[in-house]
Amino acid sequence: MPAVSPLSGIRVADMTTVLFGPYTTQTLADLGADVIKLEPETGDAFRQVGKPAHNRDMGPCHLTVNRGKRSVVWDMKSKAGMHAVRKLLETSDVFIHNIRPDAVARLGLTFEEVKAIKPDIVYVHCLGFGTDGPYAGRPAYDDLIQALSGATSLLPRVDGNEAPRFLPTAFADKVSGLHAVHGTLAALRHRDRAGEAVHVEVPMLECVTSFLFEEHFYEATFDPPVGPHCYQRQIDPARQPVRTKDGWVAIAPYIDSRWVKLFDVIEAPEELEDERISDYKGRYYNQAYMMSRVQAHFVNYTSEEILRKLADADIPAANATDISKVQDDPHLKAIDFFQRREHPSEGGYWEVQPPLKFSGLPKREIPPAPRLGQHTEDVLAELGLARASLEE
Numbered sequence: 001m002p003a004v005s006p007l008s009g010i011r012v013a014d015m016t017t018v019l020f021g022p023y024t025t026q027t028l029a030d031l032g033a034d035v036i037k038l039e040p041e042t043g044d045a046f047r048q049v050g051k052p053a054h055n056r057d058m059g060p061c062h063l064t065v066n067r068g069k070r071s072v073v074w075d076m077k078s079k080a081g082m083h084a085v086r087k088l089l090e091t092s093d094v095f096i097h098n099i100r101p102d103a104v105a106r107l108g109l110t111f112e113e114v115k116a117i118k119p120d121i122v123y124v125h126c127l128g129f130g131t132d133g134p135y136a137g138r139p140a141y142d143d144l145i146q147a148l149s150g151a152t153s154l155l156p157r158v159d160g161n162e163a164p165r166f167l168p169t170a171f172a173d174k175v176s177g178l179h180a181v182h183g184t185l186a187a188l189r190h191r192d193r194a195g196e197a198v199h200v201e202v203p204m205l206e207c208v209t210s211f212l213f214e215e216h217f218y219e220a221t222f223d224p225p226v227g228p229h230c231y232q233r234q235i236d237p238a239r240q241p242v243r244t245k246d247g248w249v250a251i252a253p254y255i256d257s258r259w260v261k262l263f264d265v266i267e268a269p270e271e272l273e274d275e276r277i278s279d280y281k282g283r284y285y286n287q288a289y290m291m292s293r294v295q296a297h298f299v300n301y302t303s304e305e306i307l308r309k310l311a312d313a314d315i316p317a318a319n320a321t322d323i324s325k326v327q328d329d330p331h332l333k334a335i336d337f338f339q340r341r342e343h344p345s346e347g348g349y350w351e352v353q354p355p356l357k358f359s360g361l362p363k364r365e366i367p368p369a370p371r372l373g374q375h376t377e378d379v380l381a382e383l384g385l386a387r388a389s390l391e392e
Contacts, residue, residue: 005032023177029068
């Protein structure tokens, strides 16, 4: 008997591409859903991002965001292809796509049309912008959402370089993807309770703006405002990793007593005799100066030495690890977070494990990312369709 997972028995018809939607459906697949990825003959464009090991349609980013899914290739513009899609929808619990509203209408896959096929479908539409606003229907990319949401204005507030800049990760896609996950799960709960179809709209701009403004509305929350936008601690230029003799570490001595103890740890208690940081109020308002004094002493220690001393003093700290070295982190190695796997066509590769842990459920082997169209015949057979009869 196959291992039971939280979403065992849930089938997802996945017509998403690139990152926003596929990150959503990979998370659902990690939780045990049967995700069937519908692709055109050319495949999802994200398959070709990054240098492949063997096959051009099996790039590294495809391997990291499409594991656990089954790939089928059907021509959505043909009657046969759309017949297969409709048969799949009849057996699916969730239909998720990121097709713009005008294009999805041309395909005949609007919410009302899909609900007519499966009356209790959970219909998840991944969009750039909500359909009620003037941006509705516009194309959207991570860069555009970072720009519109204010994300590109954050780094300039920290380093004084006035040029807006992107945060160097596709965070708008992934944040929106996680919103789509919890929206899907909530809709499934309602479907199970009420027995009716649910339409879930997941607009990137709204998701990312909500995410940022949780703390960055800050004192402009009030009307009239009592201060500026942006949680000041997070845009404080002094709040950065500290250089050591051989690297960098991050410190978090945010309780005042720990700041005092920190100067004992670095054997410089005399620094606190300076009237600028001699009391709590001074240390609160002169963080930049205080950090400059901390920095002046940290360069006398190796990262290993200072981290050991800080741990002994119960001052939170961590190594500022280069992303190329994270795989060697002792905690992540101990829990086997990065696992080497063998792909049937691509050979050896590394894979991060799902971050959630469910006690009481057996660990399930998650299949690797599929080749383009790898499961077309299997899914057709499950739907009672043979390719020859379908073509007829």
